[in-house]
Amino acid sequence: MWELEEKITGMVKKYLADTNAMTIQGWKALEQLGLDYRCGAIKVSVDGNYVATRSNRSIEYYGGWEYIDASFKMDVGEYCFYDGEASRPKRVIDEVKELLENGWVYDSNKTMFVKNDEQQNVTIES
Numbered sequence: 001m002w003e004l005e006e007k008i009t010g011m012v013k014k015y016l017a018d019t020n021a022m023t024i025q026g027w028k029a030l031e032q033l034g035l036d037y038r039c040g041a042i043k044v045s046v047d048g049n050y051v052a053t054r055s056n057r058s059i060e061y062y063g064g065w066e067y068i069d070a071s072f073k074m075d076v077g078e079y080c081f082y083d084g085e086a087s088r089p090k091r092v093i094d095e096v097k098e099l100l101e102n103g104w105v106y107d108s109n110k111t112m113f114v115k116n117d118e119q120q121n122v123t124i125e126s
Contacts, residue, residue, distance in 0.1 A: 005077070012077040019048030022096075026111025033095045038062040046097045049084035056080035064088065 022044055024030065027037030035042075039059040043052040053059050056075075060066035065088050072086035082089040104113045 008077045012079055015048075016043060016045070016052065016079075019045040019050075021045040021048065021050075021052065022106055023108070024096075024106060028110070028112035029106065032099070032113050033092050035059075035092065036062040042092075043079075044093060044096045046093055046100070049093060051082045051084070051089040051092050052079045053082075054078055054080075 023041060024033070024044055025041035030037050030039055030042075033044075039062050040053065040055040042059065044050075045052075056065075056073075060068075065082065068082060068086045068088060072083040072089070074081045074083075084090050084093045099113050103116045105116045106112075107114045
């Protein structure tokens with residue numbers, strides 16, 4: 001049985017990486033996406049059109065996601081995936097997409113989206 005669980009966990013991790021899922025956590029970032037900070041850490045994939053979480057009880061209770069129809073949810077391994085076709089995940093995915101398109105990046109140290117200042121990337125040669 002443990003082998004099956006390990007294989008599923010490995011496949012989920014690969015899927016998250018292949019679809020460029022970004023981990024978003026912290027009250028500032030969640031608030032920027034219109035979520036209550038008590039929803040906990042989420043993974044958002046614009047490419048895969050989903051939101052995933054390990055703590056679906058928190059996002060369902062504090063985010064109101066308990067009203068999402070079961071046909072838009074899938075438990076795989078230790079994650080619950082929410083399809084971007086449902087309105088609440090769609091709103092989060094669209095907000096992330098808009099932020100990224102407008103030059104914002106998620107700063108995991110600050111746990112918030114910040115404007116990507118191109119001047120910081122300039123190398124000054126002497």
